[in-house]
Amino acid sequence: ASEPKSLPDFAAWKDRNALIVYTANTMETHRGAIGNGVITPADRLFVRNNLPAPPSTITDDPDAWEVQIEGVKNPRSLTVGELKSMGVTTVASVLQCSGNGRAFFPHGASGTPWSVGAAGCVMWTGVPLKDVVDALGGVAEGARYITGTGGESLPEGLDPKSIMVERSIPTRALDSALLAWEMNDIPLSHTHGGPLRLVVPGYYGVNNVKYVKNIAFTENQTDAKIQASGYRVREVGKSGSPDQPSMWEMNVKSWVTAPLETGRSGRSMVCGVAFGGTVALEKIEVSTDGGKTWKQGRFLGPDLGPYAWRPFVMAADLGAGEHRIVSRATDIEGNTQPEGRIENERGYGHNGWSDHGVSVTVS
Ligand code: MSS
Structure with a gap:
């Protein structure tokens, strides 16, 4: 057996014994560490990053973080400090990776071999996205999707669309989506997407964009790879494409x-x-x-x-x-x-x- 991996710096505060560490960007909660409480303690919650996280200094002054809102009547940029004066709600929601349970597929599906622990239930606090949109004059005509963009800085020399974390979800999620700055009653950690995260209750993890820097109401889904061909359900052996079902609402x-x-x-x-x-x-x-x-x-x-x-x-x-x-x-x-x-x-x-x-x- 190989040496147990240690926690990466950006998740060093986690409870090592509660987690299976696969890589610096993928950590799963042990089945035996899930417990009987409704809320998963932050230090036991799984971690999954598609890209290396941005520098942890982005949470030094969380209220100064800016998010650009587009595809509304009056598009503008808002700081977390401003969002805090626009509305607040709190919701308990399961955060689960699309690939939770992947380890059970006999064909050896590529990706992290999650068993059951790429999931947890946490409390999110933030402003209902609907309140923000209403304050900016409402959604622009013809918008069918909410497109959120992650705040990672992308390595140069690569096509940004091929690596960026940018997800589109149907506008029916506007009734429940929020821009969250707290998780389990403390300011949202950098590990889980602080200063600000798009939270879409009931939707698979990937749609909950961390360090969100842009929200756009769009007619079409983004053509970023993570949306166009990634997170698409298709037969074994097929490649991903936009006509296949996207990982949106979670199943029972x-x-x-x-x-x-x-x-x-x-x-x-x-x-x-x-x-x-x-x-x-x-x-x-x-x-x-x-x-x-x-x-x-x-x-x-x-x-x-x-x-x-x-x-x-x-x-x-x-x-x-x-x-x-x-x-x-x-x-x-x-x-x-x-x-x-x-x-x-x-x-x-x-x-x-x-x-x-x-x-x-x-x-
Ligand atoms: N966001 C961003 N910005 N980035 C990344 O990478 N990832 C995803 C989400 N979001 C990302 C994001 C995924 S994919 C998941 S799961 C999640 O996140 C996780 O979370 P946490 O907090 O636990 O780490 Mo699968 O579907």
């Missing part, structure tokens, strides 16, 4: 967080987390025989709204031997997790319950 999903690997015979608390993406949950079911029989679990703790996850528990009597423990969530619209995977080239959006289970040896 859950997984078990305890017990893991071994357990004691007798009464056991089977725990996990479940969420519905943009839709609230209806129920969680748990099986300790690999999906042959199911029993309903109970959600724990406060319900922090449709975008948050719900920790759950189901008491089970586990006898000595091997148990395959799986969970299956259903949202209030009746969407439920499928048993299997939807095979796709990059291993996106996996919510199949079978792969996400755990095998526990009870003695």
Whole structure:
């Protein structure tokens, strides 16, 4: 086995024991470090950067950070200080990478081999994007997308479109999107996109643009590679293109967080987390025989709204031997997790319950 990697400087404040460190830009929360609280502590939250982060000095004076707003009646640049006087809201939302669960794809989808921990549930505080748009006279006619651009400075000599983090999401997200300057009640860290981040509750991680420097209401999606061919769901072996589904709204999903690997015979608390993406949950079911029989679990703790996850528990009597423990969530619209995977080239959006289970040896 190779030496465990240490945390990169820009994430040195994280809890090393709670994380699997793949590279300087990719860190996953251990399944066993997810816990039963609704909110993921910042030092345990996964990290994923497509590009090296900008210098950490950008959060030295957060109120001075500027974001340009375009595609509205009165386009202009606003500082975080100005945004703070325009409105405020707070929302609990699951942040999950599009490729969470990629490790389970048998074709070896390229990208970070995330298991379950490229996800967490955090509190975001900032101004509703809608309030900003209203103050600037409303969205320009014909706009169908909200396009956010990350504040990384790009290496010279490369086509900027091929590397920049610039994502477009449909304008239906305007009702819930915010420009956030706080996460879990403290100023948004540079690691997670401070001074300012576009947060789109219920949408996959990639749409939540960090160090956001430009928001544009546009007729078309950006032609940046990360949007045009990246984060597109297609058959194994195919390359990405704009006509394929983009990783926008998250699907219903859950997984078990305890017990893991071994357990004691007798009464056991089977725990996990479940969420519905943009839709609230209806129920969680748990099986300790690999999906042959199911029993309903109970959600724990406060319900922090449709975008948050719900920790759950189901008491089970586990006898000595091997148990395959799986969970299956259903949202209030009746969407439920499928048993299997939807095979796709990059291993996106996996919510199949079978792969996400755990095998526990009870003695
Ligand atoms: N933003 C920016 N600016 N940059 C980058 O790189 N990435 C993405 C998001 N945003 C980026 C951004 C991704 S891709 C993800 S997941 C997220 O982010 C993460 O987050 P955190 O905070 O955890 O790190 Mo996949 O879908």
